Amino acid sequence: MQKPLLLTLEYLPQHGGIAKYLESEVKHFNGDVAVVKAQNYLMPLWPQWLPLIWKAKSMFDKSQCDGLWVSHILPIGYIALMWKWTFKTPYRVYLHGLDLVRPRKSLWKRFWVKKILQNADEVIVNSKATAELLCHYELDSSIARVQYPRIKSIEIEKYRSLGKELRQKHGIDDKPILLTISRLVKRKGIDLVIRALPMVWKQIPDLVYVVVGDGEEIDNLRLLSKDQNNVIFTGSVSEDEKYSWLSACDVFILTPRDDEDDFEGYGIVYKEAQIFGKPVIGSKVGGVPEAVGDKGMLIGPSNVDALSKAILTKIKGDHP
Known part of the structure; x- marks a missing residue:
């Protein structure tokens, strides 16, 4: 052709x-x-x-x-x-x-x-x-x-200052940021991350969890985190703002569930996070291990305790 x-x-x-x-x-x-x-x-x-x-x-x-x-x-x-x-x-x-x-x-x-x-x-x-x-x-x-998804060239330096501006805008300043970028659907497991955070906050009380994206689960996720001041939902954002958050964050996390009626074929965003030099946490589901590769951390799906430990490990910089 x-x-x-x-x-x-x-x-x-x-x-x-x-x-x-x-x-x-x-x-x-x-x-x-x-x-x-x-x-x-x-x-x-x-x-x-x-x-x-x-x-x-x-x-x-x-x-x-x-x-x-x-x-x-x-x-x-x-x-x-x-x-x-x-x-x-x-x-x-x-x-x-x-x-x-x-x-x-x-x-x-x-x-x-x-x-x-x-x-x-x-x-x-x-x-x-x-x-x-x-x-x-x-x-x-x-x-x-x-054919794995091709990752386009990203101007890393361009987003360093934009990332700092986002931190200032949301009052995060120098606090550690855990970041998820995803459609907000049940399969993506964002609710599991929120459930894992109380154990993390016991050791890192100033950690801020930023969720970028929109979807059918937004109301449920807001309700689940309603008593927490350090969970931020940005809604849908431009590509520039997405990359700015990747620059600003300390750790990227996206841990989909294992769902027999759904499937995570790959995950370009893991690679984008790694381009920014960020530690990545994913789950052993579908094509996620291929996207995360050897440099990231993989945990079993739907394991809240393992999620807490993985977040603590990566935020503290104690790479296994």
Whole structure:
């Protein structure tokens, strides 16, 4: 393929790892890539992808594309398979983890996921852990090529002063900062970090926990921490402010739960934190160990006691 058409449910300016991952794939491709954000053309009922066929075909012809890139195998993969059978159009499938977890319980969806992958010219996964999920579809992980998320160059020095300004703005000054950047959903385990903090505060009473992001769990998390003055929720922030918090913090933590109905395929933010030279704490879930690598600390999922000890270890700088 020299000029593919990317069909995806997530792309910039949306926030999130998948949008950034795909943007990086487009930028690093040796050629032009046309992009269609599929969510703008989906119907509320099945087959919700039908209107997307006409938009995709129009863009494909107008841009003189010669192949498809498909992210979110269902429902968009149906179109790729249809075009392969009808027009012999080659296609590449991007898999992120959750898109292989959710269809597992449906015989119908399992059949079509397998069929789409078997007919793909190329399958790209974001981690080895995601590739291992292919066994649920009676497919070998070797059919997929692992492409870890590429991390763009970050001007570290630019954010040092901005990080100091954030500390002053929030009255943190020289207090140690524990930082999480994430969508605020149950799977991310942010509530577990909050539950672990009382044990930490016994030894480091001035520690401030900053949570950057927004999501459906925000009210529950605020309620859980309502009696604590040193937990800060910033809501959604710009990329510049996100990097400023990474510069300002002392330790980055994100410890997702092990959820059979959800999956953490990788985690670009761990790598971004490490670029800023920050100690990182993650959990032994999905592709997180691949993202954290040997330089970070990994703990078992949903273990509040282990969380407390890990935070104390990293904040005190006593690296194991």
